[in-house]
Amino acid sequence: MKKRIQFAVGLAFILLCTMLSLSALGVILFDIFAKGITHLTTEFIFGFPKNGMTEGGIFPAIIGTTFVTLITAIFSIPLGVASAVYLNEYAGNTWLTRLIRTSIRNLAGVPSIVYGLFGVALFVQAFQMGTSLLASGMTLGLMSLPYIITATEEALKTVPKGIKEGSTALGATKFETILLVILPVALPGIITGIILALSRAAGETAPILFTGVFFYQRYLPTSVFDEFMALPYHLFILSTQHHDIEGVRPLAYSTALLLLILVFALNLVAFYIRARYRQQT
Amino acid sequence: MSKIKIDNISLSFGPKRVLKNVSFSIQPHQIVALIGPSGCGKSTLLRCINRLHDDNDDAKVDGTIFLDGKDIYGPQVNVNTIRRRIGMVFQKPNPFPKSIEKNIAYGLKINGTRDKQVIRAKVEESLKDAFLWEEVHDKLSESALALSGGQQQRLCIARTIAIAPEVILMDEPTSALDPIATQKIEDLILKLKKAYTIIIVTHNMQQARRIADKIAMLYLGDLVEYTDTEQFFEHPAHELAQKYVSGEFG
Numbered sequence: 219m220k221k222r223i224q225f226a227v228g229l230a231f232i233l234l235c236t237m238l239s240l241s242a243l244g245v246i247l248f249d250i251f252a253k254g255i256t257h258l259t260t261e262f263i264f265g266f267p268k269n270g271m272t273e274g275g276i277f278p279a280i281i282g283t284t285f286v287t288l289i290t291a292i293f294s295i296p297l298g299v300a301s302a303v304y305l306n307e308y309a310g311n312t313w314l315t316r317l318i319r320t321s322i323r324n325l326a327g328v329p330s331i332v333y334g335l336f337g338v339a340l341f342v343q344a345f346q347m348g349t350s351l352l353a354s355g356m357t358l359g360l361m362s363l364p365y366i367i368t369a370t371e372e373a374l375k376t377v378p379k380g381i382k383e384g385s386t387a388l389g390a391t392k393f394e395t396i397l398l399v400i401l402p403v404a405l406p407g408i409i410t411g412i413i414l415a416l417s418r419a420a421g422e423t424a425p426i427l428f429t430g431v432f433f434y435q436r437y438l439p440t441s442v443f444d445e446f447m448a449l450p451y452h453l454f455i456l457s458t459q460h461h462d463i464e465g466v467r468p469l470a471y472s473t474a475l476l477l478l479i480l481v482f483a484l485n486l487v488a489f490y491i492r493a494r495y496r497q498q499t
Numbered sequence: 500m501s502k503i504k505i506d507n508i509s510l511s512f513g514p515k516r517v518l519k520n521v522s523f524s525i526q527p528h529q530i531v532a533l534i535g536p537s538g539c540g541k542s543t544l545l546r547c548i549n550r551l552h553d554d555n556d557d558a559k560v561d562g563t564i565f566l567d568g569k570d571i572y573g574p575q576v577n578v579n580t581i582r583r584r585i586g587m588v589f590q591k592p593n594p595f596p597k598s599i600e601k602n603i604a605y606g607l608k609i610n611g612t613r614d615k616q617v618i619r620a621k622v623e624e625s626l627k628d629a630f631l632w633e634e635v636h637d638k639l640s641e642s643a644l645a646l647s648g649g650q651q652q653r654l655c656i657a658r659t660i661a662i663a664p665e666v667i668l669m670d671e672p673t674s675a676l677d678p679i680a681t682q683k684i685e686d687l688i689l690k691l692k693k694a695y696t697i698i699i700v701t702h703n704m705q706q707a708r709r710i711a712d713k714i715a716m717l718y719l720g721d722l723v724e725y726t727d728t729e730q731f732f733e734h735p736a737h738e739l740a741q742k743y744v745s746g747e748f749g
Contacts, residue, residue, distance in 0.1 A: 310556060380593035384655070387549060388606040388662060389583030398605065403596055 247478075254475030257468045263476070266436060271456065272466055276473055278435050282351070282446030283480070285439065286430075287420045289355025290362055295412055297359075298366030305367070306374040307396055326364035331424040333361040338428045352442040354430035361425055362415040369411020373404040406495040413488035417481040423450040433459070449477045500568060502527040502696045503666060507562035508547055510540075512555075517543050519720040520562070525713075530688065530697045532711035532728075534704065536748060539717040541700040542590075545668050548698065549585040550578050566666070583610055586664035590671040592651035594643035594658075599626075599635050602643045602654055606662040621661050629657035630687055649680025656687060660695070667691065669699040673706065685710055704744070708732055716740050 265275025309315045337357030347353040377400050385395040401408075423431075432445040433455045439446045456470035457463065501524035510518040518540045525531050533541040543552075550571065552558035563572045571581045594602050603622045612618055622639070626632040631653045635646070643654055652672060659667060669688070673681040688697060688710055701707050707714055707728070714731040716724045716739070724731065724740040735741045742748055 378593070380589060380591055381595055383551065383587075383589065384593040384595065384658075385605070386554075387551065387582055387587035387589075388609065388658070389579045389581075390606075390609045391579055392554075394609050398609070399595055 250471060250474050250478060253468065254471035254473075257472035258475060262469075262472055267434060270462075271434060271460065271469070272462060276447075276449070276452055276469075276476070278438055279447040279449045279452040279473070280476070280480075281438050282431070283420055283449045283477075285351055285442075286355045286358065286426065286446060286448060287416055289351060289442065290358040290419045291412075291416055293356050293359035294362040294366055294415070298363050298412075298415075299370050299408060301363070302367045302370030302374060303396060303401075306371050307392070307400070322364050322367050326368065329424075330361060330422050331427075333357055334425040334427050334429060336360070337425060342429055348443060349428070349430040349432075349445055350443045351430055351439055351446050354426040354446070354448075355442075357425045357429045358419040358422060361422065362419050365415035365418070366412055369415070370404070370408045373407025373411065374400060376407065377403045406492045409491050410488050413484050417484040420484070421450050421477060421481060423448075423454050426451060449473060449480070453477065501525055501565075502529075502567065503548065503698070504565040504568075505544075505548070505562075506565060508544065508564065509561040510543055510547060510552070511559050512557050517720050518547070521717070521720075521722045522562075523715060523722060523725045525696060525698065527696050528692055528694075529712040530692055530699060530710055531713045531715055532707035533698065533700045533715050533717060534702075534707050534743075535717040535723075536743070537702075538719075540720045541717055542670050544717065545587075545670055545698060545700050548666070548668055549582050549587055551587070553578060583662055584664055585666040585668060586659035586662070587668040588652070588655050588659055588670070588672045591675050592648055592655055594646070594651050594654050596642065596644055598640045599643050599646070599654060600639040603658050603661045606658055610662050625657040625661035626654075628660055628691075629653045630683065631657055647680070649676050649683060652676060652680070652684060653687065656684070656691075660691070664695065666696045666698065669697065671700050671702060674702060681706075716743065718743075 262275040263280065264277050266277055268274030305315060305319065309318075334357060337353060337360065341347045341353035341356050342349055345353075347356075381399060381403065382395055385399045386392075390398070419425075426448055430445050431448045431451045433447070433451065435445065435447050453470055453473045456466045456473060460466050503525040505521055505523055505525075508518055508521045509516065521540075521544060533544060535541055546552055547560060548564055548571075552560060560572070563570050565571070566581065566584065570576070571585075595605060597605070600622050603625055604618050607618050607621055612621070623632065623636075626635065631650060634650060635654075643651065646654060652675075656667075656672075672688075673684050676684065685706065688699065691697060699707075699711070711728045714724070714726060714728050715722060716731070716737075718739050724735060724737045726736070731740065732744055735744050
């Protein structure tokens with residue numbers, strides 16, 4: 219009898235916790251959706267900001283976020299995947315590699331503003347990129363690296379040893395085995411990790427704050443050395459820095475909704491790729 | 500001349516000695532069964548023959564092995580060439596998570612075959628040689644993982660023979676399979692003998708007796724007996740071999 223009461227109480231507690239966290243999420247989503255959908259018109263999506271951002275659209279911010287995320291991807295994916303392959307397949311298990319692994323995991327916990335300031339020092343000033351798409355993209359790339367490396371390493375670890383040996387025993391070199399057998403098997407996991415890291419980077423404000431984002435631009439960036447607008451920063455400005463915060467609140471909600479949709483779309487792509495690869499194997 | 504000559508091979512994993520001065524020779528087109536109780540070093544010895552311990556930093560190999568009189572541990576030797584000439588089938592079927600056709604094409608491609616028609620022909624030929632063609636010819640582009648365990652193992656054998664090795668190593672190839680699948684693999688091994696030299700590790704004494712020309716028995720890293728199959732089962736010379744054959748330990 220006592221056990222049954224314990225079980226019932228435990229179950230109720232777990233259910234309550236689940237409901238609480240889910241409903242918090244639900245309220246946020248519902249709130250943003252309900253208030254954001256009204257302004258989400260084609261003019262809002264494809265238009266430029268007008269009248270001190272109290273009217274018009276956020277097209278430059280969408281383009282800016284898209285481009286900066288693209289640069290982040292170009293910079294961090296090859297570097298991250300290659301690092302993980304090296305750590306997992308080539309490097310021995312020494313105190314040095316253990317130190318490197320621990321450091322990478324710790325880097326994932328560094329506050330994003332620290333990356334932002336580091337990006338100013340390294341990319342904007344030392345490498346003389348100025349405040350630009352390129353500097354911001356690379357700063358976000360640095361921030362994404364630990365996630366991509368860790369996710370790739372985990373994915374590589376799931377590849378069965380028997381498959382690697384099967385390839386080796388056919389006379390394949392280590393490089394061929396990695397490129398043609400191990401990476402394809404680990405690809406769904408790697409891609410999921412990459413997209414999660416990128417969707418996080420797309421929503422970041424702090425790392426781009428000092429490295430290239432601009433609060434208002436009437437033109438689109440034409441080169442990687444231009445400054446740019448970005449959705450998360452635009453949202454930040456509309457919610458806290460604008461002279462008429464109450465007036466632009468509907469626009470802020472629509473911007474938030476659009477950012478959510480963008481991130482959701484990225485995750486959907488990850489889901490689709492995983493499903494497709496699962497079918498093949 | 501012997502096809503494979505194992506010359507004074509010793510191997511240790513860290514401080515643990517697993518093989519102690521093992522020497523014997525294998526004639527071409529023979530099937531040699533490596534037997535002995537668990538942990539005696541059979542699989543470890545087998546993996547010395549295609550240098551599969553190379554990537555294991557803990558493993559230290561002394562002595563050497565000759566393939567057609569050439570030292571495979573020599574300084575000039577390309578290990579990938581050795582592994583192409585000495586194929587291996589593993590205990591657990593390990594097809595790649597690709598289609599049946601790609602599983603076989605993989606070995607051909609990495610060994611330099613580019614012509615699609617040649618690859619196609621070799622896929623068919625090796626599947627026929629592995630007696631798998633009838634069962635899979637209409638689903639070559641389907642995943643190899645959808646096959647049964649026995650079919651997967653025959654696919655792994657087809658994959659191995661597709662690149663025309665000279666020697667095939669088999670590490671308990673039937674231990675994960677049911678009796679019918681085992682029977683098929685055994686028939687296959689006997690047929691492969693015409694073209695290849697085969698070294699097979701097995702726990703199954705009846706299997707060793709059915710298919711092997713010679714038996715090499717290992718015990719705690721020592722080669723205790725190496726003789727003709729008939730001789731080994733009828734008149735084992737060594738006391739340990741007598742006890743093992745009679746089932747006193749295993």
